[in-house]
Amino acid sequence: MLKIDFHDETNSIDEAFVDLIQRVLAFAAEKEGVIGDTEISVTFVNNTQIQELNRNYRQKDKPTDVLSFPMEEPGEEELDIHDEELPRMLGDIVISVDKAEEQAGEYNHSLEREFSFLALHSLLHLLGYDHMEEKEEKEMFQRQEDILHEFGLERS
Template identity: 55%
Template sequence: MTLLIDCVDETNELTEQQMLEVERLLAFAAKKLNVEEHSEVSVTYVTNEKIHEINREFREKDAPTDVISFAMEELGEGEIELKGVDMPRILGDIIISVAKTKEQAEDYGHSFLRELGFLAVHGFLHLLGYDHMTEEEEKEMFTLQKEILNDYGLTR
């Protein structure tokens, strides 16, 4: 399984190993979920200030958050789906706050890498159309998240 991942650490706080581990985890999740070969995703690590700005602008929530996903396959009103032959599937963007990741890892009593992996998988599942707006959706998504993290070996 080849998942094309573009990672950018705007904070310069992550190690090469941490970013590589997230890439491996997302590739593992893509394989487990039978995502098409050569699908593309971007992961950007940002400050609390930056994610706060994004959250306010795109979600009308005036607070920092831990992870935001922008799925490329979600069609807005009046938009039409474009599909080309032999074109990669572009899943979208995952944006993760490094400061929130550190804070939540401490709050939950597990490693920074575990929380980083959790947020990356959470964002990835959103890109694939999973959500947690209803109790049923939440149960499905969170069960799948836990299963992916446990199978990968990134446990609490």
């Protein structure tokens, strides 16, 4: 079962958004075959806070929409996401509320869809997906769209 620990550093997130993200991420985890006790954290911040994290961890001194901080890196010593032997901490998701609001307007869709997209995108990173190469990017973005579509959150 996926346990999500939410933190709102902006004091602006409605419980309905938290509930939606909880449901989307649990749905996605099930679709990805995540079993056993698995934990993640989701933190909502503003652009200043995410810019500081982006600068410190990625050496990019600008705000971004979402950051993922995996607790486990794929490797021989790591547990498989389908291994239910231990409770596991997958990692942290940090979402910029400012960027999410801005992008929802740019892409002409709801804030609900933008928050869901960003949270799902970050979860997929925690599960090992990446988009550094074109093939990986196509696979990851298609997986995101498939999950959001099946959940019922399509693009406007």
